[in-house]
Amino acid sequence: MRPRLLxxxxxxxxxMLIVLGRLWDVQIRSGDRYAKAATESHIRHVVVPPVRGEIVDSRGRPLVRNRTAMVVSVDYIALTHQRDGGRAxxxxxxxxLGLPYQEVASRVRLCETGVRRPCWPGSPxxxxxxxxxxxxRSALQIAERPELFPGVSAELLPVRQYPYGSLAAHLLGYIAPGGEPDPATGVRLEGRDGLEAVYDADLRGRAGSRQVVVDTTGQVVRTVSEVGAVAGNTLVTSIDAGIQQIVERSLRAAVTxxxxxxxxxxxxxxxxTGRIVAMAGYPTYSPSVWTGGISTAEYRKLRxxxxxxxxxxxxxxGSxxxxxxxxxxxRAGYDLNGTYSCPGSYLVGDRxxxxxxxxxLGTMNLHRALSASCDTIFYRFAYELWLKGRGDLMPRNAKAxxxxxxxxxxxxxxxAGRVPDRxxxxxxxxxxxxVNCKKDKRRSAYVAAIAKEQCLEGYRWRAGDAANFAIGQGDVLVTPLQLVRAYAAVANGGKLFSPxxxxxxxxxxxxTVRTITPPVVGRLPVSGKVLAYIRRALxxxxxxGTAAGAFHGxxxxxxxxxxxxxxxxSYGKHDTSWFASFAPAAKPRLAVVVMISQGGTGASAAAPAVRRIWEGIYR
Incomplete structure (x- = not known):
């Protein structure tokens, strides 16, 4: 027995020695470190999101503002302390709420590795x-029976509102949940598309912060300190809501x-000034569809x-x-005041x-060539320049x-559009x-011949390319904004703005935090005399001219x-209809461009739409 007792x-x-050694290590050697960690584990920093700034038109009328809406929120910590994890x-x-259980439950999940959206990317x-x-009614049901809804609250919070409905939807953009909360503001909503995206940092404002003490179970015990959030800046635009409405109505009517x-x-x-007064695209949508989230079915409708x-x-x-x-x-030397023949067709090479x-249309000057829109005169210019080895002059001028x-x-x-050249x-x-040089038996004889030609000589800038370029056909592509900027430059004497x-x-x-001024980014390589001549012709x-019928009366x-x-x-489609304009003709103030895809001739679709816009502007 004595050896066993020993x-x-x-x-x-x-x-006993191990326990005493561990106590010494924890309390004496590492005491300060553990004390600091224990204190930190009880302090939590909570971000207080700011109210987003408004977007207003040039007269101060709100295009996007905030309104209060009843929002139901869930306290994640309180929910997880329920016996069943909050399922009931x-x-x-x-x-x-009249929602599927899975939809509500998925929104309360924390975004972690392996968790697919929807989930909550913010702090628990x-x-x-x-x-x-x-x-x-739903909010009162939740508020009056807290014992059935522990950790659930219903309160009025600011949400985005669009007073004019779908007006300027593409311009304004929308806000939607981002991937992670912004470290500076702590908000998960971010601007998507339009002005909401470009000026997101300014519209967001500055987040506040709140320090809270939590117990060992994670429940908030008290608030230690709080710094209030600063609302975002108001963005004043050059958009005139009245003119924007006129433009959208006219565009919709023309397409319909x-x-x-x-x-x-x-x-x-x-x-x-280079400021945009109105800008619209059709078809459009209502940006309010993003408020509160959007379903997959709703998103499909927006395609x-x-x-x-x-x-x-x-x-x-086109012309x-x-x-x-x-x-x-x-610029190439053709006489501004000369006369030129406008035959029904013009031979470019063998085509x-x-x-x-x-x-x-007979013989005419350049003034009439523009107003009557004679193509063959411009085919001649382009072909003769091509024969002289100056085929790149027109593309260089277009880029200017x-x-x-x-x-x-x-x-x-x-x-960016496209200006084709050599x-x-x-x-x-x-x-x-x-691809063109690869033999493919499935190609028709015509397609095979085109592919062979492109394979062998597709790099050549041909006379036909130059001729098509001169009248805005072939591979030339522009956006409506690029075209209105060019016409604005003709109207103002040559200044090319970045709108x-x-x-x-x-x-x-x-x-006023800052004023945003459109910079001048270039000047047209055209003399004042030539610009004045073009303005008179237009x-x-x-x-x-070609729009006389549309502007009759x-x-x-x-x-x-x-x-x-x-x-x-456009191959396989109806013609694209354009009309570009500015007014008053002698002392221009505004430029208006309308494009109707597959709308037919410029005089039949786009010109009447532009007329309606000018009628609205001049009341």
Missing amino acids: VLHILFASL VLGRLAEV YQSIPVAEQVSR KARGADSGAAVVMDVR GRLTFRAIQGQWPP TWKITSTAAAV SFRNFDGIA FGFGRTTGVDLPGEA SWKRATWLATRA RVAKAEIAPDGR ADVPRN FDLDKHPIAGKTGTAE
Whole structure:
């Protein structure tokens, strides 16, 4: 027995030494570190999100504002302390809200590794919103029976409101949940598309913070300190809500009336400042659809409506392009005051290029060539320049008008358009050569012949390419915004602006934080004499030119308008209808461009829409 007792004594003594050593390590050697960690585990930092700034038009009328809505939120910590993890509470909540249980439960989940959306990307110590715009009756059911809904609250919170409904939806954009809460503001909502996205940081404001003490179970015991949030700035735009309404009504009517038309776009720009007064795309949508989240079915309905055709759509410009070709021809040495023959067709190499409907218009000057829109005169200019080895003159001139690159407007997703030339032709050939040179028995004889030609000689800038370019056909692509900017430059004497929609930012206390001015990014390589000549020619288009029918009865003496029709052919589709204009013709203030995709001729669809816009502007 004595050896056994000795072993037990030794074991007991060893255990005591280990315990004493551990106590010394925890309390003395590492005491300060553990004390700090224990204190930190009881303090939590909670972000207080700010109220988002409003967006208003040039007269201060709200385009986007905040309104209070009943929002039901769930305290994640309180929910997880329920015996069943909160399943019964969420089940009752889903029943009151009239939502599927799974939808409510998924919104309360924390976004962690392996958890798919929807989920909550914010702090678990923040209230998690599960439903917005809740009815008063549902809110009272939750508030009056807290024992059935522990951790659930219903309160009035600010949400985005659009007083004009779908007006300027593409311009304004929307807000939606982001991937992670912003570390600076702590909010999970971020601007998506339009002005909401570009000026998101300014509209967000500055988040506040709250320090709370929590117990060992995670429940909040008390608030230690709190710093209030600062509301976002108000964004003042150059948009005139009245003109925007006129533009959208006119655009919708034009697309609806034109047989076969599927979409359209319109832009109104101040030619003196480069500010956007109105801009619209059709079809459109109501941005309120994003408030409170959007279902998959609702998102499917929006397909095709989210593209902002005014800055993202690209089409051949047709005869509206002839302002660049006229300037290039005069620059090449053609007499501004000379006369030129306008036959029904013109031979470019061994191919005949026809006038519109093959009509011969006789001999005329450049003034009449623009107002009557004679194609064959411009075919001649382009072909003769090509024969002289100066085929790149017109593309270079078009680029100087701002085409082939983005305008730099303060909106996301702008397309650059396309100005084809020799270098573009060669780059395209190199990119497609492998496909064109590959033999494919499934190709028809015609397609196979085209592929073979592209394979062998697709890099050549041909005479036909130059001829098509001169009248805005072939591979030329522009956006409505690019075209209105070019016409604004012709109208203002040559200044090429980078357009802006935003005008200023106003702080919550009324201070002007900054003024946003459209920068001048270039000048047209055209003399004042030539620009004045082009303006006079364009002023004749609504009087006795191609748009005379569309403007019949319009008081052009009181409100003289200059403009140009454009009819762009599109393979397998109806023609694209364009009308570009500015007014007053002698001293321009505004430029208006309308495009109707598959709308037919410029005089039949786009020009009447522009007339209605000018009638609205002039009341």
